[in-house]
Amino acid sequence: MKELALQYNIPLPPTTKLKLHERENRAHFQGTRRRCHSIRALNYRNATSRARTSTIPLDVKEFEENSQSSNYYMRNKDEEAYDETMSLLSLSVKPDRNMALLDDYEMEEMDIGPDDPNHRSGYVAVLGKPNVGKSTLSNQMLGQKLSIVTDKPQTTRHRILGICSGSDYQMILYDTPGVMDKKMHKLDSMMMKNVRSATFNADCVVVVVDATKTPQKIGQVLEEGFGELQDKLPILLVLNKKDLIKPGEIKKKIEWYEKFTDVDEVIPVSAKYGHGVDDIKEWILSKLPNGPAYYPKDIASEHPERFFVAEIVREKIFMQYRNEVPYACQVNVVSYKTRPNAKDFIQVEIVVEKNSQKVILIGKYIDISETSWIEKDLNPDEMEGKALKLLATASRLDIEDFLQKKVFLEIEVKVKENWRQNEGLLKFYGYGGQIQAL
Numbered sequence: 001m002k003e004l005a006l007q008y009n010i011p012l013p014p015t016t017k018l019k020l021h022e023r024e025n026r027a028h029f030q031g032t033r034r035r036c037h038s039i040r041a042l043n044y045r046n047a048t049s050r051a052r053t054s055t056i057p058l059d060v061k062e063f064e065e066n067s068q069s070s071n072y073y074m075r076n077k078d079e080e081a082y083d084e085t086m087s088l089l090s091l092s093v094k095p096d097r098n099m100a101l102l103d104d105y106e107m108e109e110m111d112i113g114p115d116d117p118n119h120r121s122g123y124v125a126v127l128g129k130p131n132v133g134k135s136t137l138s139n140q141m142l143g144q145k146l147s148i149v150t151d152k153p154q155t156t157r158h159r160i161l162g163i164c165s166g167s168d169y170q171m172i173l174y175d176t177p178g179v180m181d182k183k184m185h186k187l188d189s190m191m192m193k194n195v196r197s198a199t200f201n202a203d204c205v206v207v208v209v210d211a212t213k214t215p216q217k218i219g220q221v222l223e224e225g226f227g228e229l230q231d232k233l234p235i236l237l238v239l240n241k242k243d244l245i246k247p248g249e250i251k252k253k254i255e256w257y258e259k260f261t262d263v264d265e266v267i268p269v270s271a272k273y274g275h276g277v278d279d280i281k282e283w284i285l286s287k288l289p290n291g292p293a294y295y296p297k298d299i300a301s302e303h304p305e306r307f308f309v310a311e312i313v314r315e316k317i318f319m320q321y322r323n324e325v326p327y328a329c330q331v332n333v334v335s336y337k338t339r340p341n342a343k344d345f346i347q348v349e350i351v352v353e354k355n356s357q358k359v360i361l362i363g364k365y366i367d368i369s370e371t372s373w374i375e376k377d378l379n380p381d382e383m384e385g386k387a388l389k390l391l392a393t394a395s396r397l398d399i400e401d402f403l404q405k406k407v408f409l410e411i412e413v414k415v416k417e418n419w420r421q422n423e424g425l426l427k428f429y430g431y432g433g434q435i436q437a438l
């Protein structure tokens with residue numbers, strides 16, 4: 001009956017549909033469990049009736065129409081209001097725990113025990129200034145790389161949701177963009193708004209600071225994170241990069257933070273080397289409320305695969321180019337086709353603000369100051385036009401490693417003047433708190 005309904009695209013009650021989706025996912029990701037980046041949020045449900053392959057990207061107009069209907073749905077949690085065409089994933093809605101309820105077969109399959117009164121679950125917002133190591137720490141806690149890590153500040157643009165599960169707990173981490181002093185573009189303001197909505201859902205907050213820097217009050221970080229929120233959440237201050245300073249200095253800095261900030265605890269760590277990460281987990285667990293899991297335990301993120309594909313390409317851009325160019329790039333996966341007897345076909349566009357940036361990305365001429373990939377003994381003339389090819393190869397290898405399968409990757413560079421100031425485009429690119437679900 002359910003299969004027939006799906007076949008003829010007859011709307012099903014949301015819960016049924018969600019369960020069907022879970023089964024599809026389980027079959028699809030057989031053998032690659034830990035890499036399953038499935039989606040189970042409340043407002044993703046109707047995307048389940050579409051094929052996993054999505055070829056036609058939404059345009060800005062369609063996006064706006066859909067986001068309106070999804071807001072409508074959020075206001076009226078009434079199944080009649082469910083819009084069959086919507087395929088947007090809201091990053092600010094906490095899923096209903098009941099939506100994750102599974103049948104016996106699924107519980108057994110996913111290694112979830114029966115109702116455990118001591119089970120804990122909740123949301124954790126990871127906040128801090130740019131480049132302090134938030135993404136490195138989140139990746140360490142998750143045990144896999146979900147957020148991109150570079151030596152350049154402000155590389156995290158979206159809130160990355162990572163799910164870390166154990167037999168008796170589930171912590172859902174929001175790795176947020178670094179809190180900035182100055183907001184240069186509309187993009188920066190929208191990113192900061194998203195930082196705030198991460199704490200809106202959170203049960204506790206982890207503020208990361210750089211141990212090599214002079215201690216600083218964390219007021220701005222908390223203000224950006226909490227906004228108008230009245231209730232103060234438990235706050236842990238993580239003194240990161242302890243490997244770079246002397247033990248005596250660590251002690252002094254811990255004392256300073258304990259004395260001059262209003263945090264519940266200070267823990268020194270070295271996220272890069274995994275030192276102290278278990279202490280952070282232990283602190284978080286002590287703050288999470290009792291309750292069942294929000295997501296099945298084998299799921300690592302709520303974001304779709306195409307989101308991570310775009311993030312991988314963005315990371316490679318940061319590694320290959322210098323100065324302003326990486327910051328002016330927006331990466332979109334415009335088409336992702338899974339093909340049964342061929343490699344997956346992924347089409348990516350990189351949007352830049354000026355033609356001069358496009359020229360640098362493609363590598364039509366080489367400006368040593370803008371690129372970091374050029375090797376000293378290579379003649380720049382020989383490299384002409386090869387920059388994009390190098391970028392595509394580096395990206396493809398990482399995407400294949402991430403997806404655990406071979407892909408065909410095509411990258412195109414486009415110019416959209418001042419996209420970082422264009423609110424409509426920014427929302428379309430996911431900075432308004434909603435990303436395209438497929």
Ligand SMILES: Nc1nc2c(ncn2[C@@H]2O[C@H](COP(=O)(O)OP(=O)(O)OP(=O)(O)O)[C@@H](O)[C@H]2O)c(=O)[nH]1
Nearest residue numbers: 131132133134135136153154155156178270271272
């Ligand atoms: N030595 C050392 N380096 C670290 C440590 N943690 C992070 N780093 C480095 O610090 C740099 C920034 O790390 P990220 O994790 O990208 O920092 P972030 O806070 O997420 O940065 P934004 O995207 O700007 O918000 C990278 O080069 C990391 O390798 C650490 O414990 N020790």
